[in-house]
Amino acid sequence: MKSLNILHISDAHIQKKNENEIRDIAEKLIYDVLKVQSEQDIKIDLVCFTGDLIQRGDKAIRDENQMEIANEILVQPLLDKLGYEKDRFIIVPGNHEVDTSKIVKATEKGLLVSSLEEINENIIDMNKSYLERLEYFYNGLDSYYEDIIREKIGYTFIRKIHGKQIGIVCIDSSWRSSGMGTCEKGLMYVGEKQVRDLLKHIKNTDFKICMMHHPLEWLSEFESTLIEREMTKFDIVLRGHVHENDTKEICRQNMKTIYSTAGKLYPLDYAYGRKVDGYNGYSILNVNFETNLCTIFMRTYYAMQREAFDTAINVNENGKIVYPLNGNSKEKQMEFNIINGIHEYFKHMSETFSLIKEIDSYSPMTLDQVFVDPIISEESEYVKEKQGGKDLISLEELLNKKDNIIFLGKKESGKTSLLQRIGLLYIEEYENKGVIPIHIDMRQLPKKNDKLTNATLYFIMNNILDNVNINKSNIRDSISDGKFIFLIDNIDISDGMHTMMLTKFIKDNSNNRFYLAVKEEFFQSLDIKKLPNYGDSFKKLYIHFFGKAQIRELVTRWASKREDIIDINNVVEKIDGYCNQINFAKTPFNVSIFMVLWDFDKNFIPQNEGIIMQNYLEIILEKLSPKESYRSTYSFQIKQHFLSNLAYKMLQKNEYYFTKKEFDDYIYEYHKSKGYIESKSLFSVLFFEKGILSITDDLVIFSHTSVLEYYLAVYAKDNKVFVQYMLKKGNRINFHNVICFYSGLIQNCEALLDSMSETIIESIIDSIDVIDKLNKLEIMADFKLPKEELLERLNENRPTLKEIDDLSDITNKKNDVAFTEISKKNNIKIDAPKILNTETKNQSDDISEQEAENFYSLLQMYGSVLKNAELLDNKYKISHLENYMYAMNIFLGEILQVAEKCNDELSIEDLKKNLVLDDSEEILEIPTEQEFKEIKNIIMEVAKVSFPIAIQNFILENVGTPKLEMAIDDLMSMKVDKPFEKFMLVFLKCDLKIENGMSELKRYIQKEDSESILKLILIKLIFYYRMRFFGTNSKTDTYLLDLIIGIQIKLHPEENEILTKSFISNREYVRKVMARQIKKDGTGTLG
Known part of the structure; x- marks a missing residue:
């Protein structure tokens, strides 16, 4: 059998103090290599060592003489057992071979680069002083090998094995290392010139091997793509330096070039002082020239119990991977140039994204840094979604199917970014799927005939890395072979030429896959029946607006680059709340514009509707304008x-x-x-x-x-x-x-507020007794702590942020009103003459107008205006805030009265009727009169503690702004003997997340002596904790738990004597128990 068998070893880190342990591992390595030879019926032809043979370059040939130790305990014994001379052992230097004592700081600074040009200059003008750190190593190579082919940097060998000329290029990636470890990642460079100079010596060989210590990921971003392209000229690339057992790092195939990374031989992996089975190991590559396959056998040293090498099932379930060989380097380079060229295009293709980048230097650099998976469904935004998200479709799901897709989405809903992301995903999966994504914008088609084929050609030619000619027949062949994924954007379904052109192209090239993007109107779902039939079956999918979870992800991604941002939860809440309040579309674009505003002003919080909309529109109309x-x-x-x-x-x-x-x-x-x-x-x-x-x-x-x-x-x-x-x-x-x-x-807004306050004050005067009842509110439910199960169930079933966000989307779901329905809904008919005579009105008009006006809608508007009244004097803010809070408390009181009335009217006879099942007529267990009475009492107690929390949330969304802080403080000082009113104000301030609010809350709880108010506070704090109101700050969680425990103790000091002592002596334990109880039953209080 014609084959080449390569033993690939790396990273032994040999030194004196570990000599005996390494010697033991080396002996086991040799034993295992011979064992694999026998089992697989192969014979090792070449030993390739990819760097870090020794631990320290400054002790390589002096002091410990580590090179001599390495030769004695590993290299020579291995060659002897394999029956080879030293010419079959090939080594490249690693960063540990560097003699750091020879590094001159001034020279090191001069070698730092900021461009590809500087890299090339340093390689071309390679100064002898640059290589002094590896001078001993190169001198050793000259004496060790008789046939080494040297360049200024790097070297090559040609070996004839089984009638094949094997070319081996040894790239020196360590000459730039200064022994600094992982901080050098991204700073290494080898130079395109080094690779090309070495390649010319082996250009006529049958099989080409590249050896280098560092993976490409360690190279400077200025040259990594160029060097990766040069790697396509090799059949196999052998690397070291990576010590993790990640299959993707150990071996992969890119553009048909096989990359193999050996595991480190030594030191062994340890965790908590004990040996673990990491990826201490090596590989054997069997290159079969008859089957044109390369099989990589991976071996691991199992250090925990066996202390022996065996099949690396911890890396790959079979312990081996098989790759096909492809020696056509021109074809590989062409693929590389196309794929990497269009990769750059897809990274930056969004025009909107580019424009945002121009006006905001803080914005993310690439789509990958900010893309959030959209909500994709088979139903439109305006069709009621099935609960549970069963009909939502993931990108991964899309890519793994073969359907042609039509995406329908509103303007700026992210259609282009979605196509962009799909393009990037296909590029990442090119080795597996073998198809090339092509983006075509229907607004920018070429003027020639056969527009879509020419658009495909131009797309490739405009984005290919090198200036390589690709003729139209090549493109036609690739289209015929089904090698493309067409991402076709900005389709106008009303354009008959578009329809005719696409239909013919899709029909003629149906073995390719198509993704089409069509705009859906804002106020209505695009009628599916209006969609043209493009000559093949298409699955119709709708891109929905963002939910709160998507807003959170986008804001988090955007903020990840900002060192001055600690907690973004407040911004997420405000953006989501602002969009909900004015029914503004939550598109990726709109949220991104909010983030641009945030980048301009890190204190930006969207609250003032008018100013935010003005800033938003100014960016749209001015700063994103492509024409000066x-x-x-x-x-x-x-x-x-x-x-x-x-x-x-x-x-x-x-x-x-x-x-x-x-x-x-x-x-x-x-x-x-x-x-x-x-x-x-x-x-x-x-x-x-x-x-x-x-x-x-x-x-x-x-x-x-x-x-x-x-x-x-x-x-x-x-x-x-x-x-x-x-x-x-x-x-x-x-x-x-x-x-x-x-x-x-x-x-x-003084005049504006005054115009509304008259109506509101009238209602307050008429219902002031309701507030007096609230201040005397009695909550009879007894919140006790259990003894043994004290706080045992706190965190069980505590909703995640994602679950909370999804719940928020359900409660805030609104649809924009169709433009043709606005006037019908509001029933307003306005004309200039009528407006000019608005002062003439009669008494009957007043009555009808009064009846037509919903008081609580007016109150909501009153609160919004108060929130925006930034220039209003504080004394007027206090007055209007007091009116607003009076009115909201009256609203709460009336809701409680309605609940109490409904509860009183509920009879046990009504209950009996509802407990009869329609099908079986079976009557469920009926409670006794006493039990029924207790149930009704519980219902009212639940209403008393839950309705105030709900009203507080409404108040926060309506009037909440930190600029009312002083007015809230002044108003609280006026409510000393009004416990319920003070409770509402205290928690309005807490809800606003004003600085030092939590410490003020603690003092308020300590002073409050109303048992009913303490129970309300307890429920509010549990709401904060369970709903992660302040985000995912563990310090705040701890503070909340302490307050909850403190209220429990205050409500029942005698019964909680044990808890008090436990809390004083072991706060952390009590917090954990309380957290478990709240998570389990949601209260942390029920005994």
Whole structure:
């Protein structure tokens, strides 16, 4: 059999103090090699040692003379047993061969590089002083080998084995090492010139082997891709230096070049002072020239009990891997150039991503750093999802199937980024799948015939690494062979030419796989029936907006590069809450813009609706504008004015859309009245390109209802008559979001708040007795701690952040209202004459308006305006905050009254009816009158402790801003004898996560003596803990547990005497027990 058998060893680290142990392992190695030879019926032809034969280069030939020890205990005994002379033992230097005593600091600094050009200069001008650290090693090579072929750096051998010329290139990757260990990763470089100079000596050999100590991952980023391309000219690359038992690191095949990394021979792996079975081992490569296969036998030293070498089943279940050989280096290089070239393209292909990078230097460098797997489903965003996420589809699932896919997603929902990510995944899997991803943008097709084939050719030619000619016939052959994955973006289904072109191309090339991306309108799901039939079966998948979990992942990824960010949970909550509040689309793009705002100001927290929307739109319309003329000639203020007038014109006609003709007429009249030139402003196309406006069924609309409402608020800033009309009773509820935006833009909202406070104060006066009842609230439930199972079940079933995020998505699910339905919903008909005469009204109008207005919707708007009133004097903030809290407490009291009334009306007869099963008519166990009474009492107790927490959450989302801190403090000082009102204010401050809030909370608990309020505090703290309200900060968790335990002790001091002593003596134990109890039953309190 014609074969080449290579014994691959590395990293022995031989030194005097471990001589006996290494000698023992060397003897076992030799024994095992002979054993494998016998079992596999092979004969070792070549021994390749890939560096770190010794431990210290400065003791290589002096002092310990480690090279001599290595030859005595390993090299020569091995050659003797194999029956070979020393020419069959080939070695390259490793970083441990470096004589660090010969390193000159000044020279070392001069060898640092910041570009590929500097690397090449250093290799070309290789100074003798650069190699002094390995001078002894090269001198030893010259005396050891008679046929070594030397270059300035590195060397080669040619060995004739079984009639085959074997070329061996020994690349010196250690000449740049200074013995600094892992911190050198990414700093090593070998130089493309070194590789090419060595390769020319073996270009005519039958089989080419490369040996180098460091894996490619250790090389400088400036040259790693180039060196990897040079590696495609070898059949096998042997490496060392990696000491982990990772199969991907040990052996792999890239562009048909086989990479084998030997495990270290010594030292053995230890954990906690004991030997463990790591990857101390070696490999034998059997290259069979008849079958054209290479089999790698991996061997591990099992140190724990057996102390012997055996099959490396700890690395690979079979202990071996088989790879096909491919000696066509030109073909391999062509593949490499294509794959690595388009890899760079897919890393940076998103235009939006690139534009964001231009304006924000903090933003992530590549898609990999920020991509979040989207929510993909067979159902549209506007079709009710099945619970449990069973219909959601992962990217991994997509790649492993063979269906052609059509992605439908709203503008900026991440369609292009998704195609980009799919392209990168196919590149990563190229060795396994063997297909090349091709991205085609239907907006930028070539003008020639056969546009899609030419687009494929241009895509490859424009992105290939080297300037290599690939003719059209090669591309046609590859398409015919099904070697491509087509990622086709920006398809216009209304374009008949697109449809005809795609249908023919897909039908003619159906053995390739296709992913198509189509835009879905914002206000409606694209009718599947309208999708063209592209000549093959396609699976239709929808890209949904982000949920809270995806926002968290994106923010976390974005923030990972920021050293000044400690806890991003608050930003996640605010972005999610802001989007929920104004019903703003949670697209990857929108969240990314929020992150750009955050990068500009690390204290950025989205709270003021008007200012945030203004900043968002300024980035969209100005900073992301590809043309300078957009920014300089027609300013952001002009664009704001144009869009605000457009929004108001739509409002006047009570139809929140224009026909295309109406829009064109508006543009003409606007430019004429202002003296602008449309061909220079480009307003007819700009706002559509930026996603502010959209065209649906030939109707021009605002892409988001929230953007329409914002621009109505912008219009209101300069139109007092319109403001008066919006604030009129009966109207203001219909303009809820507009008024909130407006309050954010004017900031000093005294008049705005006063206009609403009159109605709110009237309701407070009418229901003030409800607040008195709340301050006297009695909670009868007895929260006791069990003795033996004290806190035993705290953390069991505590929801994860992901589960909490998913729950938040369910409770905040909203759909944008279709533009054709807005006027119908609000029933507003506005015209200029009516607005101009708003002061003339009669008493009957007042009555009807009062009836039409929902008090608690008004209250919500009142809170939002108060939150935005940043320039309001603190005394007015206190007054309006007191009104708001009075009203919210009344709301809570009325809810409790309704609950109590419903509970009282519930009879045991009603219960009996509900306990009869329809099918079997079987009657379940009926409680006794006493048991039923106890059940009803429990229901009311649950209501008393849960409803206040729910109302507090509403208050936080509605009025929550740290800028109310002083007003909250001043108001709390006025509520000393109002325990419930103070409880609500204290936890509003805690909910806002204001600095030192927790320490103030501790003092509040210590002073509070109302048993009912303490029980409420206890439930609130358990809510904080279980719902991870403050994120995943373990220090905060510990603090919360201490407060919970403290309240338990305070509620029942006599019964908790043992707990008190335990807590004082062993706080950590009690915390753990309490955590287990809360996780298990959610209370930490029930006995």
